[in-house]
Structure formats: C-alpha cells, structure tokens
Amino acid sequence: MTKKKHTTKKVIAKPKAIKLNAFKFGLAGGIISAICISLCTIVSIFGYSDIQSSIMMDMYSIFGYSTSWLGVLLGGIYGFLDGFFMVWIFALIYNRLIR
Numbered sequence: 001m002t003k004k005k006h007t008t009k010k011v012i013a014k015p016k017a018i019k020l021n022a023f024k025f026g027l028a029g030g031i032i033s034a035i036c037i038s039l040c041t042i043v044s045i046f047g048y049s050d051i052q053s054s055i056m057m058d059m060y061s062i063f064g065y066s067t068s069w070l071g072v073l074l075g076g077i078y079g080f081l082d083g084f085f086m087v088w089i090f091a092l093i094y095n096r097l098i099r
Helices: 022-045 050-063 069-097
Strands: none
Touching (some): 022 069, 050 069
16 A cells, blocks of 8 residues: 655745824824923923933924923924824835835
C-alpha cells in the first residue's frame, strides 16, 4: 500500500489597509492638542517654563493669546483648531495613499 501525499500550499494574503475616519481622527487630535496647550499655559502662568511660554506667544499672540487665565481658554481653542486640521489632513492624505 502506498500512501498518497497531500501537498497544500500556504497562501499568505496581503492584509487590507484600514481607512481612517478623518473626522473622528481629527477630533481626537484636536482634543489632545487643546489639552496640551491649556496645560502648558497653566504651567507657564506659575512661572515654570519661560521658553515654552515664549514659543506659544510667538505662535498665538496675533490672535489675542497671552499667558493668563484667558490665555488658557484661547490656547485651548487655538490648539484644538490646529490639532484638528493637522490630523484631519493627515487622515485624508493617508486614505488617498492606501487606494
């Protein structure tokens, strides 16, 4: 009796790239950015970071930002907008490239 040999080929499928939801991805980036800018402003109010304060003043002082409690709110809003649009554009470009 001869045994029949079964040969099977292992096929490795290329995984599909997952599309990102650009709006939700941008929203997450905006929230994280707003929290970071607000916390950095609070730290600057208490005088712990002069360099960080000057960098944020260079970026946002045109729009009324200052190292104050109002600056915490304005910095959070500006940080959200910056973070949202940067990450949203990143997700859109990524979705175009995976096609």
